[in-house]
Amino acid sequence: MTDHTHPIFRPGYQRYLGPNSNDPKTYKYQPHSRPIFSSPFGPFVDTPEDLNVHDFCFPPNQPLVEPDYDLFVNAVTDEKVTLHQFKRRVDALSRVFRHDGPNPLKLRPSPVDDKGPEGGEILGLFSWNHIHYPMLAHACFRAELVFGGISPASTPYELWLVLRKMQITALVLHESLIPVLVEALKLGREADSQSRLRLVLDVKKVMVLSDDSGLDAVQNYPTIESLVKIGERIPEPNPPRKLKGGNKLCYLFQSSGTGMQGMITATQTARFMDMEPLSAPMRLLGVVPAYHSYGMILWILRLNSSVSTNVMMKKWDLELALKTIEKHKLTHLFLVPPLVRQLAQSPLTEKYDLSSVVGAASGAAYLPPDVAYALAKKLPQGADAPVPSGYGLSEAASIASPCAPGMFGLEASLPGTIGYLLPGMEGRVVDPDTGKDVKKGEKGELWARGKVVTPGYFMDKKATDEILVPSSSTDDSGWGWKDGEVWLRTGDLVMRDEQDRIHYLDRLKEMIKVKGLQVAATEVEDTLLDCPEKLVRDACVAGVDNGRGDGSLNVRAWVVLTDEGRELGDAEVGRRLSQYIEARLSRHKWLTGGLEVVDSIPRTPSGKMLRREMRDRYHARLKREAKSARL
Structure with missing residues (x-):
C-alpha cells in the first residue's frame, strides 16, 4: 500500500x-x-510504486486549501463547482463506483492489465467538456475503476467501433449524445472486419450526465447527480481504504x-x-x-x-x-x-x-x-x-x-x-x-x-x-x-x-493531424474498403497540405477500383465514396483533400504501403501546376 x-x-x-x-x-x-x-x-x-492518481492530486491527511474557491465554471451558464464541493462529490461518487462496497450498479473489478483473461469493468466517458467531467475521472481513480474517454463528436459507427475496441462494459454519456448511443447499439454486438472484439456494453450500466441537476433519470437511465446523492448516504469505510495504483491499468485514450x-x-x-x-x-x-x-x-x-x-x-x-x-x-x-x-x-x-x-x-x-x-x-x-x-x-x-x-x-x-x-x-x-x-x-x-x-x-x-x-x-x-x-x-x-x-x-506514422485532432489513415482506408457496393480493391490515405499554413492537414485518398467501380466511372465512384465516408465518420475525417483513382498503390517488398510516396507525388504535382500557372 x-x-x-x-x-x-x-x-x-x-x-x-x-x-x-x-x-x-x-x-x-x-x-x-x-x-x-x-x-x-x-x-x-x-x-x-503503487501511487494512485487521486492520492497524488489530493494527498491523504492534507486539508484542502482555505478559503474555498471556484474550481470549475460553466462558461455559458456560470454554474460553479468549488474545490471543496468537488472533493466531497468525488468521494461520494467513488463509493458508488467501488466494486467492493455496497455497489448499487453491480460493477465488477476492473482488469489490472490486458494480459490476463478478458473481462473486467471498463467505464466509457462519452461527453463534451463539462464541469463534472473531471469529477467522474477522479471518482474512477478513487474507486480503482478503469475508464476511457470517447470523443463526443463520434458518429454512431465510430462509437460502435470504440466501445468494442476499448471493451467498454459501462458508460457515462452526456444527455445530448443518447441518440448516438441508440443508433450505435443497432449495429449489433458481433465483430466486423476492423476488429475481432465483440460489443460487451451492459445497457443496465449506462448513466447520464445531465445539465439539469434536478433530474434523477433521463430516458430511464440514472443521472450522475442521482448517483452522487446515493454516494452521500454511503459511509466512508473505517479505517479508510489505502488506494492502489502504480503500474495497474488506469485509463485508456x-x-x-x-x-x-x-x-x-x-x-x-x-x-x-x-x-x-x-x-x-x-x-x-x-x-x-x-x-x-x-x-x-x-x-x-x-x-x-x-x-x-x-x-x-x-x-x-x-x-x-x-x-x-x-x-x-x-x-x-x-x-x-x-x-x-x-x-x-x-x-x-x-x-x-x-x-x-x-x-x-x-x-x-x-x-x-x-x-x-x-x-x-x-x-x-x-x-x-x-x-x-x-x-x-x-x-x-x-x-x-x-x-x-x-x-x-x-x-x-x-x-x-x-x-x-x-x-x-x-x-x-x-x-x-x-x-x-x-x-x-x-x-x-x-x-x-x-x-x-x-x-x-x-x-x-x-x-x-x-x-x-x-x-x-x-x-x-x-x-x-x-x-x-x-x-x-x-x-x-x-x-x-x-x-x-x-x-x-x-x-512518419500514418496518423494525420486535422485541427489538432488525430485521424488514423488506416481507419479511413478500412472504411473505404468496407463500402458495401464493393467499389474499391485497394486504398491509401494520407495527410496533405491544406494550403492555409496553419499546420493542419487535409485527408486525401487514393483508390484502386474494382470492375464494378470502373463501370461506374471515376467521378461517380468519388461521389459515392465521399458520401459513404461522411455518413460513417466524423467531419475531421472527411476527404477534404479529395479522392483520386489510381492504377496501383506503391508498396515495399514486404507489402507495407508507401503513403509518404503518394503524398509526395501529390505535392510535387501541385508545385508543377502552380509553376505552370505563373508562366
Whole structure:
C-alpha cells in the first residue's frame, strides 16, 4: 500500500523537487554528441510504486486549501463547482463506483492489465467538456475503476467501433449524445472486419450526465447527480481504504501521462525567476477536450496542485471565448494551432479586453512560427514572447517543450523548435529504416524514454511491439535504467541541434493531424474498403497540405477500383465514396483533400504501403501546376 509519508505527499511545491533536481540558476546543461540525450531538468521525481492518481492530486491527511474557491465554471451558464464541493462529490461518487462496497450498479473489478483473461469493468466517458467531467475521472481513480474517454463528436459507427475496441462494459454519456448511443447499439454486438472484439456494453450500466441537476433519470437511465446523492448516504469505510495504483491499468485514450512534468517545470521556472512557485492563482480557458491526452493533463491530472479556476467551454466558439476571457479575467490560454490562428487573425479580438492574459500556449500539433508571433502581438506578452508549442503524444503525453531562456544555461527555443526534453525524459534520434542513431543535425525518428511512456496499446500486442523497443543496460545514460525498460518510437521526424533542442520536421506514422485532432489513415482506408457496393480493391490515405499554413492537414485518398467501380466511372465512384465516408465518420475525417483513382498503390517488398510516396507525388504535382500557372 502507498506510504503516505513519502516526500511526494509534502505540502507545497517542494513535493515536485527531488534530491537529484537540478538548480535552475546554478546548474548549466552541457550539450553533447552522445546518442542518448537527457532533460536539463534531470531525472523524474521519485514516486511510490503503487501511487494512485487521486492520492497524488489530493494527498491523504492534507486539508484542502482555505478559503474555498471556484474550481470549475460553466462558461455559458456560470454554474460553479468549488474545490471543496468537488472533493466531497468525488468521494461520494467513488463509493458508488467501488466494486467492493455496497455497489448499487453491480460493477465488477476492473482488469489490472490486458494480459490476463478478458473481462473486467471498463467505464466509457462519452461527453463534451463539462464541469463534472473531471469529477467522474477522479471518482474512477478513487474507486480503482478503469475508464476511457470517447470523443463526443463520434458518429454512431465510430462509437460502435470504440466501445468494442476499448471493451467498454459501462458508460457515462452526456444527455445530448443518447441518440448516438441508440443508433450505435443497432449495429449489433458481433465483430466486423476492423476488429475481432465483440460489443460487451451492459445497457443496465449506462448513466447520464445531465445539465439539469434536478433530474434523477433521463430516458430511464440514472443521472450522475442521482448517483452522487446515493454516494452521500454511503459511509466512508473505517479505517479508510489505502488506494492502489502504480503500474495497474488506469485509463485508456481513444486518441493521442502525467501532470507532474508540468508542475516540475512551473516550479523550476518560478524559482529561476525569483518567484514563489505555484503561488499566483490561475484562471484558465477550458476549451481543450477533456477526453484528449492534452485535456486530461490540464483538467484532471493537475487538480489541486495550485489555485486554479477552470472556465469550461462545451466546444470552441471564438466570440464566446473572447467574452469569457474578458468576463472572468482569464490568465492562461491553452490552445491548439487552429485556435491560435483564429485568435491571431480575427478582428473580433480588438473588441475585447485581453489584458488579463499572462500567457498562451499551444499543443496537440505543430504551430507555425508566424502564427506564434501573430497572437503574441495581441496579448500583453508581446512579440518578444511568441506563443510556445509543447510536444507530446497519447503514448507519452509530455515529451518536450520550450523553457525560459537562461534557465539551466539554456538558449531560447524560438518558434519552429519544440524545445528541450521535459523532466524525466531521455531521447535519441534514429534512422527509421536502419534503427541506428544519426548524428546531430541530421534528421531521424525521435525515440523517447521516461515514466510517462505508455505500457502499450490495449489488447493489441502487435501494435505495441511496433512502437516499443526494449532498452538495455548498454544504452543507459546514467539514470539507472534497467533491462526491460522501453524506448517509444514516436513516429515523428525530427532534428536535434547543437544545443540539444528538438526541431519537428514531419510525421512518419500514418496518423494525420486535422485541427489538432488525430485521424488514423488506416481507419479511413478500412472504411473505404468496407463500402458495401464493393467499389474499391485497394486504398491509401494520407495527410496533405491544406494550403492555409496553419499546420493542419487535409485527408486525401487514393483508390484502386474494382470492375464494378470502373463501370461506374471515376467521378461517380468519388461521389459515392465521399458520401459513404461522411455518413460513417466524423467531419475531421472527411476527404477534404479529395479522392483520386489510381492504377496501383506503391508498396515495399514486404507489402507495407508507401503513403509518404503518394503524398509526395501529390505535392510535387501541385508545385508543377502552380509553376505552370505563373508562366
